[in-house]
Amino acid sequence: MRSRPFTISFASIEEIGEKNWNALASSLNGTVYHHSAWHRVIELTYGIRPVYIVKRASDGTVSAAMPAARLDWKLGKSRLVSYPFSDVCGPLYRTREEADALVAGLAGAGPHEFQTEIRSPVPFTAGGFSIYDGYSGFSLRIDREEEAIMEGFHRDCVRRKIRKAFQNGLSAREGRTIADLRDFYRLHVRSRKRQGAPVQPFSFFRNLWKELHATGLASLIMVDKGSSAVSGVMLLQSGDTA
Template identity: 30%
Template sequence: MLAQRIANPPATLQRAAIDDPRWTAFIASQPDATLFHHPAWVQALAEAYGYDPFLIIHADEDGNIVAGMPVLDVRSALRGRRRISLPFTDYCPPLARNAQRLTFFAEELNRWQIDAQSSIEVHGALPDIGGVDRVQVGFGHLLSLEQDPARLFSRLHPNIRRWIRKSLREGLTVRLGTSPADLEPFYRLHWQTRRRLGVPLQPRSFFDSLWRRVIEPGFGFVAFAYFGERPIAADLFLAWNGTLIGKFNASDRQFWSLRPNNLVVWAGIEWGCQNGYRLLDFGKTDRHGGGLRNFKMSWGSTEVPIFYSYLGGPAPSPLDGLASRVLTRVIQASPPVVCRVAGELLYRQCA
């Protein structure tokens, strides 16, 4: 009986398959929907980490979705079983036709987790209702795009414009990639960057799924900066529904003097302007990431706080942060293979 209660939301909410065509139609009608709400992203996560994906939705009398969110059923040896929308995802709040629908959805979601005895973690701010623990986890940075990239370029901070021009004078070139062959050079740069930061590398299976589900079908691309024939920086962008998301930025530190990171960010911005996108989301920055926050704001972005919401269970404790700092020192002081092995063994458990 308990298993049945956990599996099925109350009558006001429904559980649906992640590829339900009603959901695809609904999110396409929502200007705030991003690729993080799209089945392609959810399926990439589920396939790589072995989580069960589904939707929690509220439908009207005609069966049309009026509110909902994608969810992964996460079972972790470190933190137990939780439903998360979505793990390893910067920001994925529920979507609704209007504020009233959103509040109703949040209230019913809270009732569901109480009945099912299962905690829910939402990577977004739920309405201010009882039983929700909202915690600021970092900052987002949003840049409004224009049809004319030259006009946007003229509004950038003088240092940003100077560094982009420097990259081009030094002979760096840009190439946008979406093919399977582009995975390997991106992965090498990403591996170097993760080790330098002292954080585990995502399993290779995640990037295999990401390429197959997202990049190759046209929901994103990688902007590479080349010095001669050598790729020295890359920025992986997710692109859908008018919002461009800078998800993974990677570079070879020995070429930092050429400013390749600025060049690949600008390549993504330029592509977004030329393809009718209205917004660049630079991704989540931790609350203590002052240097990265300054870099993102130097592009003229607007800084906004990011909140996560927890129902039926507490937010992560400070101990999680202490463990993270210890792991950082170990990875940075160890051979490169440790970064990859740590990711293969531990990453799935860190959701």
């Protein structure tokens, strides 16, 4: 009988090693949501511990991997999610065949009391997964001259409002202090309540500041009118993408 050409294992970050995991994620075009620092933010804020699903070839080399975490529900099955509180995550891989093998192997090797959710921009149907495509992602290239970027915006919906913002004395700067972070959070709370959306705790942003901002994986942009902060955005960075 032929032996299985690969194995699927579940490991903690301590077993893999943070440097090893982050180097692997970087080599396989991982995003900030694959980085151990992001997983630590989620753990510190919500108590959700990561587990790392690793596919190894017969010679022991890692050919695909995926971070995930278990979410327990009082009603129904628990879920294994890649990754909670993340826009996108999913498998790290060199070829689609390796990713399909990881996903199919996960369906057979994972605990059967779990439902598994993969938040990936790439659809996977191996292992019986169904696809939900109700979300959209958008990207804007900024490696061009400012004039070329502006020309790509809608004349009335965007360009006119940008000009009006400058005319009204608004200015943007990088936030560098905890006071800036608190101003951002005040604006965040106001916006979420106005939209009827849940408000994340300040500890989430404090942990982001400690774990990601301090290591260059996040930045804070604040917009001022006079001496008052009136808007802001927290950017998470993955290589040359924010």
